Amino acid sequence: MTFASKKLHELAEVFSGYAFKSKDLGEEGLPVVKIKNVNDKIVSKQCDQFLPNNLVTERLKKYLLQKEDILVAMTGQGSLGRIGKMINQKGQYIVNQRVGIVRSKVEDDSVAEYLFSVLALDEFEQQLYSLGAGAGQPNVSAVDIGNLDIPYPDKSSRKFISKARANYDNLIENNNRRIAILEDMAQSLYREWFVNFRYPNHEDNLEADGKPKLIDSPLGQIPEGWEVKSAAEAITINPKTKLVKDGEKPFVGMSGLSEGSMVIGDIIEKTGNSGAKFINRDTLFARITPCLQNGKTGYVQFLTPEQPVGFGSTEFIVLRESEYLSSEFIYLLSRSNNFREHAIQSMTGATGRQRVHNDCFASCYLPVPPKELMKEFTELVKPMFKSIFNLSKRNENLKQQRDMLLPKLISGQIEL
Structure with a gap:
């Protein structure tokens, strides 16, 4: 039909x-x-x-x-x-x-x-x-x-097709709302602990007058026991990662990064190995204008044991965890205004094609918390990151089902 x-x-x-x-x-x-x-x-x-x-x-x-x-x-x-x-x-x-x-x-x-x-x-x-x-x-x-x-088709068929799409789209939108809520929760915790210094039991570190016990630093006052380090020291930036040229591997272009979410999309299989190499739990940070200003950033969670390394655009900076900062902390940091603004201010090049240079991270200073506090924070937000990934996978499955069914309904291959 x-x-x-x-x-x-x-x-x-x-x-x-x-x-x-x-x-x-x-x-x-x-x-x-x-x-x-x-x-x-x-x-x-x-x-x-x-x-x-x-x-x-x-x-x-x-x-x-x-x-x-x-x-x-x-x-x-x-x-x-x-x-x-x-x-x-x-x-x-x-x-x-x-x-x-x-x-x-x-x-x-x-x-x-x-x-x-x-x-x-x-x-x-x-x-x-x-x-x-x-x-x-x-x-x-x-x-x-x-x-x-x-x-x-006739009106009843149009309504059936529209309803089918709406059902899928509503499920996808509900999952997107849950993803947004989880990201917002993680960002709120990051700001509360590491910007406002209201981390668990921070009240145990108070002066006699009830004010937080802070010490002077190049960044201003920070909690006692914290250190100041440059991003170049505290983050593993563009680490060397081996990836063979032969065979197809997961590839992410700039279109795969979202402006407001950690979820990475538009993943394809591609031969070669030219570009940024990354593994799970790396943050992909856009280095070129206007992608950086627009917020394009992603957190890698989709790689498998069979394909543990992926590659992507040459315009990505790869940020990897270190002995000081966890991968979850680094992703949330990369979304913060201060970190992004420092990167934007360092951009050079012709108008419309300006890029961040890696040496800018040597002059970007961070308050680094004690390892115990970093571990506590990571254990708290890691399940949120995992839930976001699971919801995004669920959405991919829903989209595939929808995009297989609807063309058959619209073409009349499936009779209504």
Whole structure:
């Protein structure tokens, strides 16, 4: 059985976001959704620029993100064709240029839901990418997107397909929320213990007046018994790790690192060994602009005894545990503002291609706690890291099941 098809523009209005002037964007107002927000079938709510509310004219209201809108990345190597939808949208967002908006014009909610089920298939993302590939800066137009052929079954079939996708997506989103909560808990513990110095039994180390017993250091006052060391001393940076050239091994490109989570995605099998080499429990830290500023960082947990070493982008700095700091501590440190800001300030090179140099870590100083305290912290957060990995694996399985089932439903291979 096969379904009839329609052109996307018959079912939806397709247009690009608004071309804002840089001078109009600031740090307050409506969040502006850009291409980087559209990834992995969702639209991230983490926006770095805002349109002041007093500039939102009647003409711009068309570009306000609506609940059922589907967004398409219309340009960029590695981003063109990505599809996303914002989950649990609260508040208003406005869409920037080169992000396509697909807005159903059929008075039937099932159509909007169904269109997302179709467009979010990998084959449609690849089709969009192929339409714009070949140019130095690949891109597609709203007309290109609107001319896509969309399989179009009857209403009951559309609802069934949409419901199937929604069930999978809800399970994945629930797991993502749990991952975010666990990461936030680990970050909160890190800040409480090692930034605010309110670690367990810290009250045992008090002066007669009840204030913490602190000593002077190059970093200011730190708890008695702690040391100051440079990151170059306290962290094993870009350690030599052997990896043979022959055969396929796990490879992670820059796209595999998240801007807000330790979870690493887009892992492929690849021959060769050129690039950063890493093992489980290493932190992968982006060294190039704008990836570093955007927060791209990952924590390796996916390697197996059969493949204990992986490799990745030459633009990764590998941070490995040492006798002073555990791998969990190092990952959380790498997410801290002070550590990242020091790395960013050290960047050199041409505009748009600036990089961190390893020697910057010799001038980045850290308060290093006693080994007993480090061990206690690690034992507390290690199960959180493991749970995050297990949840991410569960999500990968759910995505595989979803992406095997939906094309068969949409093509009519499975009768409804």
